[in-house]
Amino acid sequence: MTAPTSVPADPHSPAANPRRRVGRPAAAVLDQNGITAAALQLIGKSGYDGFTMAALARTLNVAPSALYNHVSSKQDVLVLVQDHLTSFVDVSAFETGPWEQAVRDWAWSYRDVFSKHTPLIPVIAVLPVTDAPKTLAMYEAVSAGFSRAGFPQERIIPAIVALESFIFGSAYDVTAPADIFDSGSMAASTPHFTAAVERLAEDSQEKAADVAFSLGLEALLAGLGTLRVA
């Protein structure tokens, strides 16, 4: 019923092939889906440093300026990529499983997706949901899960935002160098910190970022879980 794109129904439209818009020159080498796919592929191969409008155009065999017929800025492309990536975040457990495990699954997959795309985090964190339909769909699935789990309505959004903030910050943490906490020549003047860092390195097969994420997530689950009333 509700079409995802807000194109008003055209009474004159023939039973059109949706790939081709009526009454228009066809061909159309470029569209938003193709641009999004190419951008994702380019980012995967060259990283965000190599992700330029010129490089994107080259992978599409097109002049850079051609992109601007379908997208209004580079920021626009990043929004498209962000929204596409969000569809890889796993919300399936909110429909079936218990709340706590659903949040766990969601949070880990959310972090894993965006830890490989940290340059998008400033984009997501400030992006109106209207501009990102797949992201909105994720929020709906998560909200429904929280509602079903007995959260009071007015706490649902703050709880999700708090979890999301933790997830975004933790995504950065995944990309930090292993020796980020090596205090080097300053070790003598920071005894408590240095001792704690050494203790951490001794145990923990696990990666440091995973330990911290698990610890924080379980603490949040416990703390937020007490809000449930049903």
Add this chain to the structure above:
Amino acid sequence: MTAPTSVPADPHSPAANPRRRVGRPAAAVLDQNGITAAALQLIGKSGYDGFTMAALARTLNVAPSALYNHVSSKQDVLVLVQDHLTSFVDVSAFETGPWEQAVRDWAWSYRDVFSKHTPLIPVIAVLPVTDAPKTLAMYEAVSAGFSRAGFPQERIIPAIVALESFIFGSAYDVTAPADIFDSGSMAASTPHFTAAVERLAEDSQEKAADVAFSLGLEALLAGLGTLRVA
């Protein structure tokens, strides 16, 4: 005793004016402190978009290339600014007050400082502490507080990292537009989410970001507090 800068004592040094280095041309219009102060001022006036090496040089009445005698890159300047800002984060309560209140004070001030400087978050989150002495000093104060509060050594760093991740993510949240969750024309297809957003807007004199930060922080405090043993 422990000098913050690792300059080895020079036996030949005269009872020198520390502003002037021995045996060198004096004057020195530029130094790292001056660059840091000018950068901070420029960012305050023009934001991070207006913060360019050319603009920074102009506020210092100097050619852009002159900056590169004192810093090796723009990223370098950002690191200097980041470290300077960290000295504004309040860790005083870790010396005196109870653990829980100390973390609260620290977390709120940490978030407030960097919510005005979110472009630095990708810098901090991945920066080795060796390159940021004031940041290292903050970690020492916080670590000491956690140790004193009875945290097992191997949990101190993960707990701090988890809190920091939440703080960084929340700093972005502060800058989000007020209507970020307005689902607009998609409202009909996202009933749970839309209902939760409306409920949030009804109550809450407080700003949405503050509600979410408070909720998440208190949950983390409760959850992490159970790790204490002493």
Add this chain to the structure above:
DNA sequence: ACCACTAAATGAATGCCGTTCATTTAGAAT
């Protein structure tokens, strides 16, 4: 078959960016 229309692609140009480098400047040391 032709024309008028138009979305899409082009390629040149713009302005800004961070950074490099050969050169100059001006104090300090000898």
Add this chain to the structure above:
DNA sequence: ATTCTAAATGAACGGCATTCATTTAGTGGT
């Protein structure tokens, strides 16, 4: 006075996102 050198200069470089006048090539109407 001469030598040394850190610091500042100004011109240049390559790369960037974006713009715009122009061209291209299908389409619907006649």
